[in-house]
Amino acid sequence: MPPGSPTSDPGALPRARATRGRWTGWWFLGPFMLVFVLVFIAPVVYSVYLSLFHTQMVGGTTFVGFDNYARAFTDGAFWAGLIRVGLFLLIQVPIMLAISLLVALAVDSGRLYGRDFFRISIFMPYAVPAVVASLMWGFMYGTRFGLVGNLNDFFGWNLPNLLSPDLVLLSIGNIVTWEFVGYNMLIFYAALRVVPASLYEAAAIDGAGQWRVVAAIKIPAIRGALVVATIFSIIGSFQLFNEPAILQSLAPNAISSSFTPNLYAYSLSFAGQQQNYSATIAIIMGVVTMIVAYVVQLRGMNKEA
Amino acid sequence: MVATPTLRVPAPRRSRLSTPSNPRRSPLLTVLTGVVLLYSLVPLFWLLINSTKNQRDLFSTFGLWFGSEFSLFENIGRALTYDDGIFVRWLGNTVLYVVAGAGGATLLAVLGGYALAKFDFPGKKAVFAVVIGAVAVPGTALAVPTFWMFSAMELTDTPWSVIIPSLISPFGLYLMWTFANQAIPGDLMEAARIDGASEFRTFWQVCLPLLAPGTVTVLLFTMVATWNNYFLPLIMLRDPDWYPLTLGLNQWNSQAGTAGGEAIFDLVLTGSLLTIIPLVIAFLFLQRFWQSGLAAGGVKE
Secondary structure, three states: OOOOOOOOOOOOOOOOHHHHOOOHHHHHHHHHHHHHHHHHHHHHHHHHHHHOEEEEOOOEEEEOOOHHHHHHHOOHHHHHHHHHHHHHHHHHHHHHHHHHHHHHHHHHHOOOOOHHHHHHHHHHHHHOOHHHHHHHHHHHHOOOOOHHHHHHHHHOOOOOOOOOOOOHHHHHHHHHHHHHHHHHHHHHHHHHHOOOHHHHHHHHHOOOOHHHHHHHHHHHHOHHHHHHHHHHHHHHHHOOOHHHHHHOOOOOOOOOOOOOHHHHHHHHHHOOOOHHHHHHHHHHHHHHHHHHHHHHHHHHHHHHO | OOOOOOOOOOOOOOOOOOEOOEOOOOHHHHHHHHHHHHHHHHHHHHHHHHOOOOHHHHHHOOOOOOOOOOOHHHHHHHHHHHHHHHHHHHHHHHHHHHHHHHHHHHHHHHHHHHHHHHOOOOOHHHHHHHHHHHHOOOHHHHHHHHHHHHHHOOOOOOHHHHHHHHOOOHHHHHHHHHHHHHHOOHHHHHHHHHOOOOHHHHHHHHHHHHOHHHHHHHHHHHHHHHHOOOHHHHHHOOOHHHOOHHHHHHHHHHHOOOOOOOOOHHHHHHHHHHHHHHHHHHHHHHHHHHHHHHHHHHOOO
């Protein structure tokens, strides 16, 4: 789709794009925005619309205003799921990001033997679909024939069942950590690579040790990447779906259909035929996520100043 | 959020001398980082080992070593032919979704990122606000409403219902925008225009080659996202003939739990291995290229 601006005009001035091509950018951005409106904007608008109605098998659809939101506010199952992902977020995300940061600093330090092997291998789990990761870890968690069971048999241990209701959130946290440690490590590492070498030279002249360089140069330099990774991890936690949904078949008693808000929205919509209430849950989660992500971004950027 | 556009190609920093930027190797640090390495690789090793076992050995032999028989090739053969070769069909579907979805998403992100980086146009600020805001909107929260919308448009249970939502990658757009900012000198574009090149030709022949590392980076990330997607096809598709691999594997797994269903855990594991191999290969072969793209453009704030 060639942009139809009259660029073949030989008399056009070099800076002419500002005047003659005022809309040229839209030729390139247009296709993206067209699909974006269809799969981002329209569903948001549609789900807001859905959330204001109530549909009954008998009686049809009626406008109910904010009744669905009021219902969510007092819905124990929704709150339990929200608190569960909140807990997950507070524990899993810091652990995962800390490991990622330490590995990124280790790889960047140049003090590792086989640096490239480390970088690529630790990143590799990111290529594994959540479905495969959950199945694999789910099998390994098994006390009967999984790796945990093997260890119990071999050493005479009595490791607890990682798929029991008490421990399943921890087990999911481990899967998510495994999947994304390498991804976040790579984001941090890429940011570390563009720190100007002159900064390190200056630090060396000042006699700064390695820890000082890490604290005073490297971490401040990648604060932006840290904030971005934190925000993506928060979004990921609030959206938690794949891992619990897959593990459900291996641990049906530990993972209910409202284990996470997203699983709840899915169950309401597809098993419960409650699309209006499901849309309401989706919107509330979207708003909660955006608020938390926004606060983190503000705080992260403020520290920079 | 983005610093001045300077293109910085990461140079090889290390030589043999021990200087602040070239420190001595540390066995202790290597061992400590090795713990994370083991954590990352042991499950993959477990998968590889257990793909070589038949169902009996799977349950009766130690998980981190081979069973009494080496059944890898037999397992692969059975996985590919089970249920009239449905796995091959799923593989084909996945490839279709990746080529159309990730390919399309990359194309749209490259065009859009280029526009945002290199043109001033009415509405640009609004686009930024909306699209960057959309990065924070949980994609999966949108999937359920998208399903109802697509359902009304009679698009569900068709490949379109998976491909169309895959076409948008706000992160890809962001990545391309920062990359294009740094990789394309404005003077070069002006020179092309003075020579009489059309906007399209300037983009295609002058700018696109410069965008190659960023494009590969975005392509790999959208490829992974599409290849590994589970939630979207789960919602959109009913007919197993349109399933991608992820959905198919889970169906095989849950088959054991259904009444009269045959337990085929050996095929689930072998199928899982077959599912991850293409991406692992893509990452290994293209790593230099896409990592330089990530470093040069992506995450620099």
